[in-house]
Amino acid sequence: MLAKACYQPEALEEAELVVLEAYLTNQLNQSLKIIWQAEFGEFSESDPGTYMDPMKFYLRRILSWPQGATFLAQSDGFYRQPWPRYIEAVDEVMAENTESCRAVLNALRVRNVPE
Numbered sequence: 001m002l003a004k005a006c007y008q009p010e011a012l013e014e015a016e017l018v019v020l021e022a023y024l025t026n027q028l029n030q031s032l033k034i035i036w037q038a039e040f041g042e043f044s045e046s047d048p049g050t051y052m053d054p055m056k057f058y059l060r061r062i063l064s065w066p067q068g069a070t071f072l073a074q075s076d077g078f079y080r081q082p083w084p085r086y087i088e089a090v091d092e093v094m095a096e097n098t099e100s101c102r103a104v105l106n107a108l109r110v111r112n113v114p115e
Contacts, residue, residue: 002108006101009066024062024071031058035086052089059093064101069094 005012005020012020038051062068072090 002101003105005065005067006105020065020067021071024065024068025075027058027061028072028075031055031062031089032086034058035089038085052085055086056089056093059090060096060099061104063093064099064104066101 001012001016001019002023004016034051034055038055059072062072065071
């Protein structure tokens, strides 16, 4: 299903869209957990890379999918975060050339990924 979402996003059926949304929501929740931990003192303020890099990893995962930017823009979790560091990280990741969903599929070791 993830391969189909990558290569034929327009062909996704309703049930597949629900699964993709669950996957993207999970990635978003992982990024939010990291920023919440940073806000509540779980990470050192002297080294923002300890939380910004992992948080950006999950944001890149979201944005690697054709549907990712739309998902992020429409997400309640995204718009309800008042923390400037989170918005700054999202802006940075959106400005980058993120990896393609093909790279994510390979990282997840999904079989039958077209070259």
